[in-house]
Amino acid sequence: MEKDTSFLLTGIKFNKKRFAGDFARFKKRKQSNDDGSVDDLSYFKREDTEAGNVVVSVNKKRKRKTKAERVEGFSVFKGSDAVPVVINEATEQEENNQKELNRQNERDLRLRKKYGIHVSGNNVPSPLQGFAELSTRYGCESYLLHNLVKLGFKEPTPIQRQAIPVLLSGRECFAKAPTGSGKTLAFVYPMLMKLKQPSKDGIRAVILCHTRELAAQTTRECKKMAKGNKFRIKLMTKELMRNTDFTKLPCDILVSTPRRLQLCICKKKKKIDLSRVEYLVLDESDKLFERSLLEQTDSVVKACSNPSIIRSLFSATLPDFVEDVARTVMHDAVRVIVGDKNAASESIKQKLIFAGSEEGKLLALRQSFAESLNPPMLIFVQSIERAEELYGELKFDSIRVGVIHSNLSQEQRENVIDDFRAGKTWVLIATDVLGRGMDFKGVKCVINYDFPDCAASYIHRIGRSGRAGRIGEAITFYTEDDIPYLRNIANVMIASGCEVPSWLIDMPKKKWKKHYPRRESISTKPKDQEE
Numbered sequence: 001m002e003k004d005t006s007f008l009l010t011g012i013k014f015n016k017k018r019f020a021g022d023f024a025r026f027k028k029r030k031q032s033n034d035d036g037s038v039d040d041l042s043y044f045k046r047e048d049t050e051a052g053n054v055v056v057s058v059n060k061k062r063k064r065k066t067k068a069e070r071v072e073g074f075s076v077f078k079g080s081d082a083v084p085v086v087i088n089e090a091t092e093q094e095e096n097n098q099k100e101l102n103r104q105n106e107r108d109l110r111l112r113k114k115y116g117i118h119v120s121g122n123n124v125p126s127p128l129q130g131f132a133e134l135s136t137r138y139g140c141e142s143y144l145l146h147n148l149v150k151l152g153f154k155e156p157t158p159i160q161r162q163a164i165p166v167l168l169s170g171r172e173c174f175a176k177a178p179t180g181s182g183k184t185l186a187f188v189y190p191m192l193m194k195l196k197q198p199s200k201d202g203i204r205a206v207i208l209c210h211t212r213e214l215a216a217q218t219t220r221e222c223k224k225m226a227k228g229n230k231f232r233i234k235l236m237t238k239e240l241m242r243n244t245d246f247t248k249l250p251c252d253i254l255v256s257t258p259r260r261l262q263l264c265i266c267k268k269k270k271k272i273d274l275s276r277v278e279y280l281v282l283d284e285s286d287k288l289f290e291r292s293l294l295e296q297t298d299s300v301v302k303a304c305s306n307p308s309i310i311r312s313l314f315s316a317t318l319p320d321f322v323e324d325v326a327r328t329v330m331h332d333a334v335r336v337i338v339g340d341k342n343a344a345s346e347s348i349k350q351k352l353i354f355a356g357s358e359e360g361k362l363l364a365l366r367q368s369f370a371e372s373l374n375p376p377m378l379i380f381v382q383s384i385e386r387a388e389e390l391y392g393e394l395k396f397d398s399i400r401v402g403v404i405h406s407n408l409s410q411e412q413r414e415n416v417i418d419d420f421r422a423g424k425t426w427v428l429i430a431t432d433v434l435g436r437g438m439d440f441k442g443v444k445c446v447i448n449y450d451f452p453d454c455a456a457s458y459i460h461r462i463g464r465s466g467r468a469g470r471i472g473e474a475i476t477f478y479t480e481d482d483i484p485y486l487r488n489i490a491n492v493m494i495a496s497g498c499e500v501p502s503w504l505i506d507m508p509k510k511k512w513k514k515h516y517p518r519r520e521s522i523s524t525k526p527k528d529q530e531e
């Protein structure tokens with residue numbers, strides 16, 4: 001007797017030759033249900049009735065397939081005296097299953113409503129009621145649960161409640177949830193659960209991040225979550241690119257920027273092979289689909305050619321064009337949206353301040369430092385040049401200030417981040433290189449010294465504060481040049497539950513193209529005295 005189908009055949013005589021077609025179909029279906037869930041293994045349950053008859057009951061989650069499957073299943077038992085009994089009991093069982101399914105759907109709806117989760121897609125798996133279900137529903141290994149406890153995570157965040165079961169069910173997914181709401185864990189955790197053990201079968205999972213800083217942070221987070229297992233989790237550094245024979249690289253999870261990975265794909269010799277990648281995550285996916293990164297991202301997506309790959313897209317902003325592009329490559333994906341589509345995190349207090357001129361901005365900034373400096377604090381400007389100018393102005397004030405932008409070397413960038421994390425620097429001036437994804441837990445205030453270039457950029461920048469449910473503050477300076485775009489920020493503020501003055505709501509809407517106006521220099525020193 002075949003091991004796979006033993007539960008179907010016990011106690012009856014089965015002519016395998018005659019019913020080869022049916023047999024093959026059952027076998028095939030069993031193999032395709034490979035999400036490892038307890039439910040799926042018991043897709044067909046064999047139950048012995050008191051009369052010794054065999055009843056085939058169908059798992060509630062596959063209800064839509066029930067009818068067709070049952071009819072085919074019965075053909076297997078043709079000629080058996082027990083058939084009429086089976087039909088009645090099976091019908092009753094089916095009704096019970098339907099009732100249970102309805103109850104489960106109602107529970108799911110209630111839970112999703114409670115946590116502001118919106119889903120679309122076929123047969124979306126139930127959200128998690130708590131982390132304990134990772135073990136009861138999905139057989140999560142205990143070391144992973146221990147790591148959650150060590151990290152101090154008691155309850156899943158809304159995105160974790162829904163995205164984790166989706167990915168564990170082997171479904172592709174695009175997810176949008178507010179900044180600081182735990183999206184990293186939502187994609188790393190199911191990846192670790194599905195990979196199970198380290199293996200030497202080449203690179204099995206890839207996480208793409210738009211900047212080196214975010215890639216480094218994500219690698220660190222992965223390692224924390226995987227502690228206790230010997231997964232090889234690698235960050236694609238310059239050194240790794242230069243000195244590695246990728247045909248021999250032992251690696252389970254690779255974290256990289258698209259540019260670096262593309263260079264390794266295009267190498268002439270010892271190039272990287274991504275054809276066995278089982279999981280691909282595009283973090284900050286809308287950024288990865290922007291023109292500047294699209295070609296590189298596309299090369300990586302193409303190189304991950306495993307037909308059974310599970311891809312997922314995560315971001316706090318998910319414009320329609322990203323969904324449209326994603327839909328062309330993803331199969332039967334589930335869409336998970338937490339909160340309002342164009343909202344910032346609700347735990348951030350948002351303020352707009354009219355500064356009049358460039359000089360006015362600097363005065364307002366110094367005045368706010370004098371009144372109350374609430375470090376650590378991030379200040380965003382629109383260009384590398386302006387970041388250096390502002391740094392030049394503030395570095396002699398009695399505050400500890402740092403600056404970061406893409407013209408610094410990798411080592412300088414790492415040092416600046418380390419100093420900021422360690423509290424050696426109180427105020428960090430940054431371009432949009434730090435605008436997304438970076439998790440500086442304690443940041444209490446973000447200042448948009450220069451108006452952001454689009455609504456998404458605003459949402460991500462201010463989302464560096466108010467993370468993991470903490471209270472944050474965001475102040476945005478604006479000048480005459482920015483006034484036409486104020487209404488767009490007002491829309492985000494309204495969607496995030498902030499109060500907005502009526503004059504702002506009455507302003508006309510303006511289609512927001514990339515807004516980087518020419519601004520006067522920040523520097524107050526005469527040109528000939530600048531260093």
Ligand SMILES: Nc1ncnc2c1ncn2[C@@H]1O[C@H](COP(=O)(O)OP(=O)(O)OP(=O)(O)O)[C@@H](O)[C@H]1O
Nearest residue numbers: 153155156157179180181182183184316437439468
């Ligand atoms: N279940 C949880 N309970 C408490 N804190 C959590 C939980 N999950 C994650 N966190 C913490 O929340 C913070 C934000 O998480 P993360 O960086 O993943 O946010 P994000 O949603 O990816 O934000 P962004 O959109 O800005 O990239 C981190 O410090 C993380 O450790």
